[in-house]
Amino acid sequence: MASEPSNSALKIAGFGACMISGYPHKTGGLFEIACARVEHDLGRSVISKLVSLDGFTAPRAEKHIARTMGGFDPSYVVIQFGSSDAHCPVPRLHRKSASRGLVSSTRESDLAYHSQPSGLISSLRWEVISLIGYLLKIDPETALPEYIAAVERMATLCISQRATPVVLSPFVFGSRFSTRSAIAFTTEMRDRLSPLRTVLLVDCISALGVFAKTSVLQRDGIHLSQLGHRVVGEAIAAAIASDVQNPKTFDVPADKQEAGTDAL
Numbered sequence: 692m693a694s695e696p697s698n699s700a701l702k703i704a705g706f707g708a709c710m711i712s713g714y715p716h717k718t719g720g721l722f723e724i725a726c727a728r729v730e731h732d733l734g735r736s737v738i739s740k741l742v743s744l745d746g747f748t749a750p751r752a753e754k755h756i757a758r759t760m761g762g763f764d765p766s767y768v769v770i771q772f773g774s775s776d777a778h779c780p781v782p783r784l785h786r787k788s789a790s791r792g793l794v795s796s797t798r799e800s801d802l803a804y805h806s807q808p809s810g811l812i813s814s815l816r817w818e819v820i821s822l823i824g825y826l827l828k829i830d831p832e833t834a835l836p837e838y839i840a841a842v843e844r845m846a847t848l849c850i851s852q853r854a855t856p857v858v859l860s861p862f863v864f865g866s867r868f869s870t871r872s873a874i875a876f877t878t879e880m881r882d883r884l885s886p887l888r889t890v891l892l893v894d895c896i897s898a899l900g901v902f903a904k905t906s907v908l909q910r911d912g913i914h915l916s917q918l919g920h921r922v923v924g925e926a927i928a929a930a931i932a933s934d935v936q937n938p939k940t941f942d943v944p945a946d947k948q949e950a951g952t953d954a955l
Contacts, residue, residue: 701729701935704854705741706759706845707771708752710862710915712743715805719917722769724924725931732932740765748776748833749841756845760852767891767931768849770842773861774913776833777873781823781866805914809865809905817865817904817912824868831872838876839883846890855939857891857930858884859923863899865912870896889939891930898926 705711705722713720722741730737742759744752749772760768823829842858849856860880861873877896884890899907899915899922907919915923 700736700738701733701767702738702740702763702765703729703931704759704763704765704768705739705743705771706752706756706768707743707859708747708775709743709745710774710920711769711771712741713920714743714745715802715909715914716917716920719920721771721915721920721924721927724921725769725927728925728928729931729935732928733935735935746775748772749838749845750833753841753845756848760849760854764852765854767855767857767934769857769859769927770845770849771859772842773838773859773873773876774864776838777831777861777869777876778864778913779824779829779831779866779869779872781820781827781829805909805911807910808916809908809910813865813905813908813910813912818867820912821866821868824866829868831869831876835876835879839879842880843883843887846884846887850887850889855889855891855934856887857893857927859893859927860895862895862915862919862923863904863907865904865908869912891934893923893926893930895923895926898922 703726707722709715711720711722713723722739726737726739729735740759740763742755744755752772756768756770846856846858858880860877864870864873873896877894881892881894884892899919902918902922904912907916907922908914909916
């Protein structure tokens with residue numbers, strides 16, 4: 692980010708799917724934790740703005756990022772998409788076991804399901820889901836090239852507006868098969884975003900991988916537990932705090948400048 696007075700408020704925008712808001716928990720979401728930790732660690736006030744698009748994939752959400760920054764002029768934009776994109780879903784298997792075969796699309800039912808913490812048999816369920824994924828060769832929700840292209844365009848747009856993009860990798864999944872997909876997405880993302888020096892890439896898989904999956908995931912094997920939110924939130928805060936103390940010069944590669952301008 693460009694240097695700012697050390698006593699000025701730091702503006703941080705959040706743009707992501709449901710988990711950036713803390714879902715399925717009422718408080719203590721990763722973005723909330725990150726902003727509070729940055730404020731504490733830097734001794735500097737933080738003004739935040741959050742746009743959460745429930746269930747959106749990166750390509751679907753891309754067109755909405757302009758309104759996240761519009762009129763706010765953030766120094767940092769936390770971009771959280773990938774869990775829906777990298778997920779390789781086994782059709783309704785997990786929902787049937789949780790709801791006795793009755794599938795409801797209401798948000799209340801979804802929240803009740805996603806709020807269930809991991810239990811003793813969660814790991815076994817996840818292994819079964821993973822095995823089915825391997826056997827059926829289930830594709831991720833979003834094709835890898837489409838996901839990477841969308842994230843790259845969002846990051847480039849942020850840089851063109853002199854905001855530092857803080858891009859989160861996909862999270863781990865209970866299913867090893869889906870986690871393998873998430874790792875592939877993260878590896879490709881790192882390769883593609885590396886020319887954009889001002890991008891802060893937060894490797895959530897590495898951060899979460901220190902802990903047992905049953906500790907950082909809900910029973911559905913997709914949404915983060917409260918510990919998972921705290922781990923990711925602290926990783927975001929560490930990346931931002933480090934960048935504030937050692938800011939990089941903004942530079943958009945020539946072949947990316949036109950794309951960033953066109954997205955406005």
